[in-house]
Structures are given as structure tokens and as C-alpha cells.
Amino acid sequence: xxxxxxxxxxxRRSLRCLAGIMIxxxxxxxxxxxxxxxxxxxxxxxxxxxxxxxxAALQRLAALSGGxxxxxxxxxxxxxxxxxxxxRSPLVTVLERVTVQCYYRDDxxxxxLNMEPRPPYPRGFEVESGDWSxxxxxxxxxxxxxxxxxxxxx
Amino acid sequence: MTIPVDVLIIGAGASGAAxxxxxxxxxxxxxxxxxxxxxxxxxYPSTGRDWEARQLGDFNINPNRRGNAADYPxxxxxxxxxxxxxxxxxxxxxxxxxxFPRMHPSDFRVRALDGVADDWPIDYATLEPYxxxxxxxxxxxGLAGDPAYPPKAAVMPPLPLGxxxxxxxxxxxxxxxxxxxxxxxxxxxxxxxxARCINLGHCTGGCAQGAKASTDIxxxxxAIRARxxxxxxxxxxxxxxNSEGMASGAIYYDxxxxxxxxxxxxxxxxxxxxxxPRILLNSASPHxxxxxxxxxxxxxxxxxxxxxxxIRGAFDEPLxxxxxxxxxxxxxxxxxxxxxxxxxxxxxxxxxxxxxxxTTALWGMGLGRIPxxxxxxxxxxxxxxxxxxxxxxxxxxxxxxxxxxxxxxLRDANGIPAPKIDYxxxxxxxxxxxxxxxxxxxxxxxxxxxxxxxESPMQGAGWHLMGxxxxxxxxxxxxxxxxxxxxxxxxxxxxxxxxxxxxxGVNPTxxxxxxxxxxxxxxxxxxxxxxx
Numbered sequence: 001x002x003x004x005x006x007x008x009x010x011x012r013r014s015l016r017c018l019a020g021i022m023i024x025x026x027x028x029x030x031x032x033x034x035x036x037x038x039x040x041x042x043x044x045x046x047x048x049x050x051x052x053x054x055x056a057a058l059q060r061l062a063a064l065s066g067g068x069x070x071x072x073x074x075x076x077x078x079x080x081x082x083x084x085x086x087x088r089s090p091l092v093t094v095l096e097r098v099t100v101q102c103y104y105r106d107d108x109x110x111x112x113l114n115m116e117p118r119p120p121y122p123r124g125f126e127v128e129s130g131d132w133s134x135x136x137x138x139x140x141x142x143x144x145x146x147x148x149x150x151x152x153x154x
Numbered sequence: 155m156t157i158p159v160d161v162l163i164i165g166a167g168a169s170g171a172a173x174x175x176x177x178x179x180x181x182x183x184x185x186x187x188x189x190x191x192x193x194x195x196x197x198y199p200s201t202g203r204d205w206e207a208r209q210l211g212d213f214n215i216n217p218n219r220r221g222n223a224a225d226y227p228x229x230x231x232x233x234x235x236x237x238x239x240x241x242x243x244x245x246x247x248x249x250x251x252x253x254f255p256r257m258h259p260s261d262f263r264v265r266a267l268d269g270v271a272d273d274w275p276i277d278y279a280t281l282e283p284y285x286x287x288x289x290x291x292x293x294x295x296g297l298a299g300d301p302a303y304p305p306k307a308a309v310m311p312p313l314p315l316g317x318x319x320x321x322x323x324x325x326x327x328x329x330x331x332x333x334x335x336x337x338x339x340x341x342x343x344x345x346x347x348x349a350r351c352i353n354l355g356h357c358t359g360g361c362a363q364g365a366k367a368s369t370d371i372x373x374x375x376x377a378i379r380a381r382x383x384x385x386x387x388x389x390x391x392x393x394x395x396n397s398e399g400m401a402s403g404a405i406y407y408d409x410x411x412x413x414x415x416x417x418x419x420x421x422x423x424x425x426x427x428x429x430x431p432r433i434l435l436n437s438a439s440p441h442x443x444x445x446x447x448x449x450x451x452x453x454x455x456x457x458x459x460x461x462x463x464x465i466r467g468a469f470d471e472p473l474x475x476x477x478x479x480x481x482x483x484x485x486x487x488x489x490x491x492x493x494x495x496x497x498x499x500x501x502x503x504x505x506x507x508x509x510x511x512x513t514t515a516l517w518g519m520g521l522g523r524i525p526x527x528x529x530x531x532x533x534x535x536x537x538x539x540x541x542x543x544x545x546x547x548x549x550x551x552x553x554x555x556x557x558x559x560x561x562x563x564l565r566d567a568n569g570i571p572a573p574k575i576d577y578x579x580x581x582x583x584x585x586x587x588x589x590x591x592x593x594x595x596x597x598x599x600x601x602x603x604x605x606x607x608x609e610s611p612m613q614g615a616g617w618h619l620m621g622x623x624x625x626x627x628x629x630x631x632x633x634x635x636x637x638x639x640x641x642x643x644x645x646x647x648x649x650x651x652x653x654x655x656x657x658x659g660v661n662p663t664x665x666x667x668x669x670x671x672x673x674x675x676x677x678x679x680x681x682x683x684x685x686x
Contacts, residue, residue: 031531144302
């Protein structure tokens, strides 16, 4: 059984709605929102051990919005989100984590950030070695450590 | 039924690996019990597209969040700083950043120099040859000539400075403050079968390239070739003692959960500053009602972390971002005591490059710098690939009320009582953290940062676990003697961070391993009368 089965249909709709509010699509940056089909499918299938906390967070959002979050008006949803975030509950972090960790591994999003859509290994990356003469002033100032008295036992 | 061994090491991390390797040349029969398993390089997060996500999950630094089969739960509700560790062959070196500073001569003499805490019964000169030996075994990159240290050799060239190191270095020069390439446990060239670093930028999720010096690829292969037996997925419950008060072995649960007994002539604990006191306290018996080796009452007391502050700046120009080892350079400008600063002792800055987009987003959202909604994209791009900063590693002074005890109800998967942490941040630490944030902000502004943000203390930064079985000559004020042997049990040794008398203001792995090699040499030199 996948973690997906822990979400009801209403919870899935509410989570998707919330993901789109958190990170909406942008024409300016040519990126989808976190409620995009592929990204949201990744979010739901990746909930893992966070599923229980996500459900708790959605229940809190429902309480703040006066019903099923996805069924509220846009204005009510934004008010509920603001109240939810102002509570500074760890549940806010959970919703941000499950959304962001999938959103920023989508090819379209990575490319918009000028990232190659690939894992770091095995190709790695280039980093310039740098100009070590920058250390000359540090050398010129001399030692900064303290001598310590000889060990004579405690 | 297991075959009795001469030496039983508990824990296959930084120190267990080092002492196992060193003792192998005695040709004694040596076995090591490790509760975790070998980690395959192909399993490390940087091999997949979910490399950042997995660091929030199965490669998380916090064992309670990670919850792998090898992990044991820790009640950390009583501490503002949460525990970071890893259980497996290599221990904490699997997930450490590889920042590898030594302690300083003054760190061993804090009472004599600064009138605080206690002096160590050994000094820098005692450990210096072991630091050097360990640098060669681990393969440390660095640059000789650092004016913050007595002379020491570099094994390999330093990590690349990159745009980040150069930007911050120029700022430090403007301010007239010390900085230097960090000693780093990274192979910057091929070294002893390890491939060179290719700047994966994901050292703290485990190095798929094998460039980072975790002990599963440094000490252990050599120790195993020298016939040290490493038994994985074996969790020790307690150390047993005989009628003469000597350790007789350990009871453990094997990979199938079956209870086993391993008899040994010498037992060595290498389980870190929480795991070691946990086993000693779980080894209470009618002869040792307060726990084994605890006649001083100090087992589990004086827990020290290094309180951390993270200070980061956002710049207009692109820097290294997520490319390259996160560590880069360090500063010890504020390391030695200066009473005008309002606190005793000091700290190291560990300068660092940027993060991947997930970490950038979560950090920014957590601080309120990256909003929800349409402006999310613009705010993220203002920080992504354009951030740099530092961690301040503050010396934590020993206080007996900071403790590791046994939780009355929490148990691990084998039913063994779990540790409970109670820790309070001292006023000295708070002042030091405030100073570090103020000076760090000054550095970042001098480097051109348009925005500076910080987290202090870093809640998740309980990486360094020290002081809970301290070293000393006075058996009423310490748990082990000046060469790591328990005062109360003359064939029981401790070689992990538990034995630290004070913490210094540096990452402790180099010192932990140097101590393990030093204790090993003492055992070898005293074999004829080791138990006298």
C-alpha cells in the first residue's frame, strides 16, 4: 500500500489547492505551479512518513477555513493560509517540505533556474580553484594562537 | 555461541575504526560490534534526482526523523539543540561535512589560561603525532602555514576556493581578520584508492564519489585486511562484569534480533557522547547500581554540544551555489579568549557555499524571506546561487546539569532503554552566539551581501556529542584516566567524544580519532601490565 492511500479525495484536493497557492505557476519565469499534474503526483507519492502530519495539517487548515479547504472561496483560502502560517506550527514546515522537495526537482523548474536536470553524481561540477595570493595579508599578520602552559597534571 | 576475543570494540564510527586499525598490529583477536550496516555508495542521495529530498528523510541527520532500522530513538524534548548522528559503519563520518580542524594548545589548558572548567590531563603536544598520523590515514586536504595553529603538514592540496571563498576572503582581508583554507577530509587528488573530489556539493548526504573520508573507506578496509572482524547489525545492550569487577564482555542483539554474548579480555566503547553513557547506564548491576564505571557519578553528565549559529547573506552576483563541497575556508579570529568580548573562550567560523533550491526555499520560507504566492519565484531567485555564509562553532563549557540519562519509558526496537537529553544553553554560550552573529553579519556586509539572515542557536545542530565520560587523573572528578581506561574497570576503555574534558571551538572528529590512536598506543605499550 502506498502512502497515497492515506489521503482521502477531499484531502488530495485540498493539498493540491494549497500547493498551488504556495507556489503558483508563473509565466514570467515559465514554470508550472506546484499543483501541476506531474509535480502534484510526485508530491502525493513522496509523502512517506510525512503523510500523517500532512493529514493533520490539512485538518487544521479545514478548521481555520470553516470546512473543506478546497471548497472555500479564493479569499477564504488565503485568509486561512495566513492564519495557519501565523500559528508558526511545525505543521506549516511539513507542508512546505513536502511541496518544495518535489517542486524543485521537476525538469522544467530546474531548467528555469539554469540547473541541468540531473543528479550531482557522477558528473559533478566545476569550481574554480581560486587565487591563493589572497592569503598574503593573513600570513603577514603572523600567528594568532596562544601558547599553553606545560601539562603538570590536574 | 561466539568465540571469546581479546578486544571487543563497540561502535564502528570515527574512533572505533581508528583504534581497531591501530590495535590490529598486536595480532590480538579483535572484533567490533556495530548496530548499523555498511552503506553502499550507490545508495547515497547524490546519485538520484531526489538528492535534496532524501537528506530530509532517510539520510536526515536527526535519528528520530530518519528512523532507520539501525537507529535508536532519543528523547530530546529537554534540549533546545536536537541530536545529529548516523548509525552504520563509518558512524557520524558518513554524514559529516568533513571539516577537520584540530583543537589548539590552549584548548587543553582552559583552567590554567582562563580560569574556567578543567584542564585536560594531556596536552596538544601529546596528541600532535596522532593528529598527524590520522591526517595521513584519513587523507586530509589543507594548506600548511595557518597562523592560527602550530606548524602542521598538509597531506593534499586544499579544496577549491571558488567564488565564495574568494569573495569572503577579500572581505576578511578588508576587515584585517584571520581566514584560511579549511583542513578538510576530502581527497582533492587520488589518494589511497579514493577518487578525487568532483564537487558533488552533497558531502553531508554521504559521498557517492568516495572522496570524503568516512571511516568505512579509510580505516576499515585496512583494519579488516589485518583481520579485525567487523560484525554489523549487532546492537549492544550492556557490558557484563565478573566477580572481580572486570568487564567480561557484552550482551547484544544480532541481525535476527537474537540475544548473544561476546566474551572479551578488553572492551572498548566507541559509541559517541550519547551512545557510550547509554550503554554504561544500561550496564547497571548489583555491583554497579548507578551504572558501570560510574563511581564518580559523572557518567552522562557534562554533555557538551557546540552551539551553532548560521549566518547567511544574499549577494547580487552568482557565487558557487550548490556546486562544490559545502565547506570552504575557516576563520579563528575569535577563537582565543578576549574578555572585552563579554564571554570566555571562543569560536570558529566555518565558511560555506550555497545550497540547492530545496534547501534555499525551506531556509528562506522558515525565515519569512521567501513568501507563498506569486512572489515566491522572484524571492527564491534573489537567493538561489547567490548566497554564502558561515557557521559559528562555539565552544560549549561543561556543566553537570547537562545530561544523558535513561528515559523511563522510551525503548529502541530491541527493547533497550533509550537515552534522554536534558540541556540548557549557558549565558556564556548565548553571548558568544550573539557575538558570532554580529561579527558574521559584519563580514557578509563587507563582502557585499545585500541581505543577511541568521539562525541562532541552530536547533538541528547537535552534531558534536562530548563530555559524558570525561578524562582526568582524579577518579572522583572523571570517568577515564589520562589514557582512556575507566578508573573503576581496568579492562574497559572509552575512545569517543565522551572523554572530552572541554569541547574547544572546533569540529571534534580529528581530536576524537587522534585520541583513539593515542589510547591504542598506550594499550600496546602497556600490554604487559595493562590491568595494574
